[in-house]
Amino acid sequence: MPVPWSIRLVRTLFLTVAVLIGATIALGFQQPAWLGIVCGLIAGGFFVLVDSLLAQFSFREFSFSVFGLLVGMFCAFLITKIGLFDLPWFRNLDVSTDSIRSIVEICLYSIFGFLGMSLALRSDRDQFSFIIPYVRFRRDASEGEPMLLDSNVIIDGRIPKVFATGFLSGRFVIPRFVLDELQRLADSREPLKSARGKRGLDCVQAMREAHGIELTIHEDPLHENQPVDTRLVTLARELNARLLTNDVNLGKVASVRSVTVLNFNDLARALQPEVATGDEFDLSLVKPGKDKHQAVGYLPDGAMIVVNHASQFLGETVPIVVSGTLQTSAGRLIFAELRSADTSVER
Numbered sequence: 001m002p003v004p005w006s007i008r009l010v011r012t013l014f015l016t017v018a019v020l021i022g023a024t025i026a027l028g029f030q031q032p033a034w035l036g037i038v039c040g041l042i043a044g045g046f047f048v049l050v051d052s053l054l055a056q057f058s059f060r061e062f063s064f065s066v067f068g069l070l071v072g073m074f075c076a077f078l079i080t081k082i083g084l085f086d087l088p089w090f091r092n093l094d095v096s097t098d099s100i101r102s103i104v105e106i107c108l109y110s111i112f113g114f115l116g117m118s119l120a121l122r123s124d125r126d127q128f129s130f131i132i133p134y135v136r137f138r139r140d141a142s143e144g145e146p147m148l149l150d151s152n153v154i155i156d157g158r159i160p161k162v163f164a165t166g167f168l169s170g171r172f173v174i175p176r177f178v179l180d181e182l183q184r185l186a187d188s189r190e191p192l193k194s195a196r197g198k199r200g201l202d203c204v205q206a207m208r209e210a211h212g213i214e215l216t217i218h219e220d221p222l223h224e225n226q227p228v229d230t231r232l233v234t235l236a237r238e239l240n241a242r243l244l245t246n247d248v249n250l251g252k253v254a255s256v257r258s259v260t261v262l263n264f265n266d267l268a269r270a271l272q273p274e275v276a277t278g279d280e281f282d283l284s285l286v287k288p289g290k291d292k293h294q295a296v297g298y299l300p301d302g303a304m305i306v307v308n309h310a311s312q313f314l315g316e317t318v319p320i321v322v323s324g325t326l327q328t329s330a331g332r333l334i335f336a337e338l339r340s341a342d343t344s345v346e347r
Contacts, residue, residue: 021040026039064120064121075116076108145240146172147168147170147171147172148175149178151178151182151200154182154200154203155199159207160203160210170214170242174218175232176218177228181228185200186201233257237258277323282318283317285310285314305336309338323336
């Protein structure tokens with residue numbers, strides 16, 4: 001991933017300061033200036049290398065690790081104050097008690113510091129309230145995270161309607177390059193692309209005018225040479241945002257990079273009603289079945305229902321009772337019988 005120019009500038013300034021400090025120290029000890037310059041350059045280059053290795057380590061994770069380190073070292077401090085070194089075993093050692101004490105303290109601080117950092121990095125902010133009961137961090141739940149929008153989900157057009165139901169919350173963020181992509185589609189000479197682009201722009205306008213929707217356009221001058229999908233995932237990580245998209249492949253890449261992905265198609269599949277044996281409902285019969293006495297209808301999710309002894313009711317809506325289901329390579333196949341008055345009374 002290309003390094004932003006601001007990071008390159010900071011690294012250059014740091015190396016310059018390191019070289020100047022090295023030369024100043026060398027002259028102060030009456031050593032050649034070039035020796036201090038080389039030492040300063042090596043030391044500065046080492047820390048620049050460490051910074052590049054920590055490129056994926058966010059400031060939030062750094063603050064978590066520092067907090068865990070402090071907790072671990074505090075626990076180690078308490079252990080060293082319980083009279084551990086006053087035990088007869090320590091007093092009867094042939095070596096110096098101070099040396100053993102120093103070694104044990106270093107080991108305790110190292111072990112508990114490591115364990116504290118590991119536990120803190122695996123915890124969320126709400127769990128810190130158990131340690132600091134009167135200080136509560138800002139909730140790190142999905143409702144507080146911004147939601148980054150992809151072009152295909154904007155063109156989909158369902159965002160305002162889903163938001164009105166209350167299932168979506170938070171601040172919506174549209175990157176400038178996604179808005180530019182919609183404009184290019186709208187200006188296309190191909191009617192299909194132009195219609196998709198215009199529908200996306202209309203959806204953005206509807207979101208802007210809708211009551212309660214907080215919509216911002218994010219200017220992202222960085223990473224301009226990267227593909228759109230890569231820029232979306234990178235921006236989602238930088239903003240600590242959820243990614244709302246209907247692109248399955250983009251969702252997989254984002255999930256691999258630890259970005260929370262929301263997909264309307266996954267939501268629709270999760271909301272599909274489960275049909276079990278014995279369920280009763282009305283079904284519209286639209287075509288004849290494989291056998292002469294059968295008729296076929298469809299559920300809203302596209303599942304086919306074969307109704308026995310219903311061929312005479314084609315084009316009508318009839319009450320049915322599910323008699324069985326079968327999962328095939330082509331999808332779910334459901335068998336049903338006509339619901340008679342006697343069957344309804346028995347149930």
